[in-house]
Amino acid sequence: MNTPLFSVVIPTFNRSDLVGQAIRSVLKQTFDDFEIVVGDNCSTDDTAGVVRRFTDARLRYVRTPRHAAIADSWEFARSQASGRLIIMLADDDALVPTALQRFAHEMRLRDADFLFCKVAEYRDGGFPGPGRNTLACPGFSGSSRLVSAEEFVQPLFAFRGRFNMHPSAFVFSKALADQVASRCGRFFQTNGVEYYAWPLAAVLAKSIVYIDAPLCICGRTGKSWGSNLRLANPGMERIQEFIADVEQGHKWVPLTNFTICNMWAEGVLTAKKLLPWELGRYEFDEEQYLRETMRELQHRRALGVDVSREMSELSEYVRKYPSLAGELISEKSSRGTSWRWIRSRIADLGLRTLRRRVRAYATMRRLKRGEVGSGFGVSGADFGFSTIGECAEFLERIVAPARS
Numbered sequence: 001m002n003t004p005l006f007s008v009v010i011p012t013f014n015r016s017d018l019v020g021q022a023i024r025s026v027l028k029q030t031f032d033d034f035e036i037v038v039g040d041n042c043s044t045d046d047t048a049g050v051v052r053r054f055t056d057a058r059l060r061y062v063r064t065p066r067h068a069a070i071a072d073s074w075e076f077a078r079s080q081a082s083g084r085l086i087i088m089l090a091d092d093d094a095l096v097p098t099a100l101q102r103f104a105h106e107m108r109l110r111d112a113d114f115l116f117c118k119v120a121e122y123r124d125g126g127f128p129g130p131g132r133n134t135l136a137c138p139g140f141s142g143s144s145r146l147v148s149a150e151e152f153v154q155p156l157f158a159f160r161g162r163f164n165m166h167p168s169a170f171v172f173s174k175a176l177a178d179q180v181a182s183r184c185g186r187f188f189q190t191n192g193v194e195y196y197a198w199p200l201a202a203v204l205a206k207s208i209v210y211i212d213a214p215l216c217i218c219g220r221t222g223k224s225w226g227s228n229l230r231l232a233n234p235g236m237e238r239i240q241e242f243i244a245d246v247e248q249g250h251k252w253v254p255l256t257n258f259t260i261c262n263m264w265a266e267g268v269l270t271a272k273k274l275l276p277w278e279l280g281r282y283e284f285d286e287e288q289y290l291r292e293t294m295r296e297l298q299h300r301r302a303l304g305v306d307v308s309r310e311m312s313e314l315s316e317y318v319r320k321y322p323s324l325a326g327e328l329i330s331e332k333s334s335r336g337t338s339w340r341w342i343r344s345r346i347a348d349l350g351l352r353t354l355r356r357r358v359r360a361y362a363t364m365r366r367l368k369r370g371e372v373g374s375g376f377g378v379s380g381a382d383f384g385f386s387t388i389g390e391c392a393e394f395l396e397r398i399v400a401p402a403r404s
Contacts, residue, residue: 003082003083003084004035004084005033005083005084005104006031006034006035006083006084006085006086006087007036007081007082007083007085007086007087007174008026008034008035008036008087008089008095009036009037009039009077009078009081009086009089010022010023010037010038010039010077010089010090010091011039011041011073011074011090011091012038012039012040012041012047013040013041013042013043013047013067013073013245014044014045014047014223015043015045015047015092015223016043016045016046016047016049016050018092018219018221018223019038019047019050019091020050020051020054021094021219021389022089022090022091022094023036023038023051023059025094025095025096025388025389026095026100027054027056027059028097028389028392028393029095029097029098029099029100029101030097030098030100031101033104034058034083035058035059035060035081035082036056036058036059037060037080037081038051038059038060038062039062039063039073039074039076039077039078039080040061040062040063041067041068041073042063042066042067042068048063062077064076069245069247070191070247071190074088074188075186075188075189078177078188081174083174084173084174084175085104085107085172085174086172086174086177087103087168087171088167088168088170089216090167090218092219092220092221092223092388093166093168093216093217093218093219094122094216094217094219094388094389094391095215095392096214096215096216096217096392096395096399097392097393097396098215099117099215102117102211102213102215103115103117103171103211103215106209106211107171107209110144110207111206112205112207112208113172113173113175113176113205113206113207114170114171114172114176114201114205114207114209115170115171115172115208115209115210116163116169116170116171116209116211117169117210117211117212117214117215117216118138118140118164118169118211118212118213118214119164119166119169119214119216119217119218120135120136120214120217121135121136121217121218121220122134122218122219122220122388124220124221124387124388125386126222126223127220127221127232128227128228128232128234129227129231129232129233133379133380133385133386134379134380135217135377135380135391136375136377137372137375137376137377137395137398138214139373139374140213140373140375140399142213142373142399143213144209144210144212145209145210146207146210147208147209147210148208149202149203149205149208152202152208153199153203153279153282154282156198156199157268157272157282157283157284157285158285158288159261159264159265159285159288160288161264163210165194165195165198167193168216168218169215170194170198172205176204176205177201179204180197180200180201183200183274183275184200184271184274185274187200189267190247190263190266190267190270191247191263191266191267192260192263192266193267194267195263195264195265195268196266196271197267197271199267199268199279200274200275200279203275203278203279204275204278213399214395217391217395219388222234225242226260228242229242229258229259229260229300230260230299230300232303233300233303236305236306239305243258250266251269251270252265252269252270253265253266253269254286254317255293255314255317256313257297257307257310257313257314259293259296259300259310260296261293261296264289265284272284287321290314290321291327293314294314294318297311297314360379360382363376363377364382364383372398372399
């Protein structure tokens with residue numbers, strides 16, 4: 001059997017209701033030189049049955065020997081890939097139909113071994129918050145360009161991310177991953193797998209390409225980590241279920257909370273420890289890390305999540321930075337802001353449906369004129385999609401004419 005150009009690796013666990021959509025988005029690609037590897041982290045639902053109902057010979061199902069933490073599951077799944085290029089597609093995400101074709105073109109054009117694109121976002125019918133069955137597409141130019149390791153890595157250590165780091169948006173060569181693994185022991189580590197792996201890949205890559213076009217869609221669902229820990233409040237019991245399924249230790253970060261900020265910090269700091277020669281010159285901005293952690297915790301508190309323990313730990317730690325301690329006190333004094341905002345929203349509930357219809361009509365006219373580069377948000381109810389797969393096909397139809 002010939003080696004495929006792409007291995008689309010889909011790590012999954014107990015998401016039999018979602019993984020099929022991710023698989024279908026790959027099978028509908030206009031570029032067909034690929035394999036799909038579904039890495040099942042010992043699911044107890046019908047994941048195996050869902051995967052095996054697909055009859056395409058390019059699809060392989062593998063299963064971890066035992067249930068593992070996220071990074072271990074991802075590393076196992078990645079190790080099963082045979083393609084020259086690898087994509088780690090989350091099981092609640094989807095690729096637009098021309099994604100592999102565009103990645104292949106850019107790889108050959110620029111001899112790239114590390115590529116990434118812009119990300120759209122779809123909130124499905126099970127999203128535990130407002131805006132269900134909606135698509136948000138960021139502004140884009142459709143062009144591509146080379147990115148230096150400095151441009152990619154430095155903002156991560158400064159905690160001022162310049163690019164969306166969502167794993168499904170990235171393509172890396174198998175050779176590059178093997179090089180990282182030979183130097184560092186493995187390609188994926190820490191709970192924030194992308195924040196660990198992508199800086200390592202960037203400093204060792206021979207050519208990095210950024211495609212300023214939404215080729216992948218991040219799915220926001222009732223089972224998504226980011227949806228439940230950052231965008232909504234599913235209840236403390238559900239939050240604890242998510243936290244229980246990750247590594248509990250922290251080696252390098254000063255705080256013990258389970259925030260995106262902490263996963264980001266642990267990832268880049270671990271990478272720096274393992275490749276000190278290449279990453280040693282990048283200074284980690286601890287003040288900005290603490291500031292962003294503060295904002296994330298405040299946002300979760302505004303959603304009704306109890307973050308009192310995390311805020312107490314943060315308050316104690318920021319005493320070493322008097323200016324930050326002052327910011328925290330100032331924010332504490334303005335807790336009523338979120339409730340005033342909620343009350344103002346309740347007051348205009350009667351106008352919400354009317355406003356949505358007016359916006360949908362205006363957006364529809366703008367999309368028909370091809371004015372999509374500035375970004376847009378639409379409802380599936382208005383544009384005829386109700387799953388992430390249908391959303392991916394809709395997005396392709398809308399943005400394809402605007403891509404170069």
